[in-house]
Amino acid sequence: MKKFNGYxxxxxxxxxxxSAKLPVGGYVVKIQDVRYEExxxxxxxxxxxxxxIAEGEYQGFFKTQFDxxxxxxxxxxxxxxxxxxxDDGSEKDEWTQNTFAKWTxxxxxxxxxxxxxxxxxxxxxxxxxxxYGEVGTVIEGKNIKYTECRFPCSVTxxxxxxxxxxxxxxxxxxxxxxxxVTGSEDFMQLPEGKEQDIPF
Numbered sequence: 001m002k003k004f005n006g007y008x009x010x011x012x013x014x015x016x017x018x019s020a021k022l023p024v025g026g027y028v029v030k031i032q033d034v035r036y037e038e039x040x041x042x043x044x045x046x047x048x049x050x051x052x053i054a055e056g057e058y059q060g061f062f063k064t065q066f067d068x069x070x071x072x073x074x075x076x077x078x079x080x081x082x083x084x085x086x087d088d089g090s091e092k093d094e095w096t097q098n099t100f101a102k103w104t105x106x107x108x109x110x111x112x113x114x115x116x117x118x119x120x121x122x123x124x125x126x127x128x129x130x131x132y133g134e135v136g137t138v139i140e141g142k143n144i145k146y147t148e149c150r151f152p153c154s155v156t157x158x159x160x161x162x163x164x165x166x167x168x169x170x171x172x173x174x175x176x177x178x179x180x181v182t183g184s185e186d187f188m189q190l191p192e193g194k195e196q197d198i199p200f
Contacts (some may be wrong), residue, residue, distance in 0.1 A: 020065070021146055021147045022053075022058060022061060022132050022147050023132070023147070024132055024133055024134050024147055024165055024166075025131070025132060025165070026129055026130070026131045026132075026153065026157065026158035026161065026163045027053050027055075027056070027058065027129070027130055027131075027132065027158060028053070028054045028055040028056070028127055028128075028129055028155050028158050028159065029051040029052060029053055029054055029078070029127070029128060029129075029130050030051060030052060030054040030125065030126070030127055031049055031050070031051050031123050031124050031125060031126050031127075031128065032050045032051055032052055032076075032078075032124070033049075033050040033124060034047065034048070034049055034050075034120050034121050034123050034124050035047070035048045035050075036048075036120060037081075039084075044083045044084055044085070044086055044096065045083075045084040046081040046082060046083045046084060047081065047082045047084065047120050048079060048080075048081050048082075049079060049080055049081075049082065049123065050076050050078060050079045051078045051079065051080075051128075051130070052078050053078070054127060055159075061078070062076060062077050062078030065077055080130070080148075080149040082099070082100060082103050083096050083099070083100070084096070084100065085097045085100055099151075102151065102152055103128075103152050104116040106128050106129060106152035106153055106154055107123060107126055107128055107152075109154035109155075109156070110126070110127050110128045110129060110154045110155040110156070111126045111127060111128075114126065127155050128152055128154075128155065129152060129153040129154050129155050129156075129157055129158035129163070130149045130151075130152055130153070131149070131150055131151050131152075131153055131158075131163050131164075131165075131166060132147045132148065132149055132150065132166075133147065133148065133150040133165065133166030133167070133168070133169065134146070134147050134166075134168050134169070135147070135148055135168075135169045135170070135171065136168065136169070136170045136171070136174035136176075137170070137171040137172045137174050138171075138172040138173050138174050139172075143174055143175070143176075150166040150169075151166070
């Protein structure tokens with residue numbers, strides 16, 4: 001059989017595991033980078049965290065994905081955003097305050113001697129627990145399931161499996177009736193930036 005054009009590129013793509021997703025559950029992660037973003041068009045400011053799995057079977061998961069990805073526009077997939085309260089007294093802001101406090105408490109409970117002092121850059125290189133849950137959404141008419149970071153917890157809670165698995169979350173009119181595609185978090189990544197050595 002004669003080798004066809006494009007085989008090498010197709011083989012490389014087939015070997016790339018960048019579309020793999022983390023299973024639902026808890027993970028100990030190490031913060032690789034921290035960026036504060038001011039909100040646009042009335043939206044809340046947010047703190048964007050880049051991290052990688054620090055322990056267990058999936059240790060180094062996001063670095064492996066990044067290193068194996070040969071695409072020019074590749075992005076670091078291990079990241080999440082923490083929204084900053086506006087302090088406007090609204091019900092939505094109260095929810096944001098509670099969520100923000102859960103993150104600061106998880107950092108304090110995961111790192112002996114650390115106390116939140118309103119300097120988010122100090123989170124770099126700290127450990128924290130995160131819990132991934134499954135999400136269903138509709139993209140271009142297709143049902144897609146993926147996993148994402150849903151909430152923080154302490155490192156001890158992850159190690160001792162003392163966390164709750166999040167309920168399945170739906171977005172954009174997702175229903176179980178249509179065929180589903182198992183996807184990665186690629187399509188819903190936060191905007192890419194350039195900070196230090198991580199395409200963040």
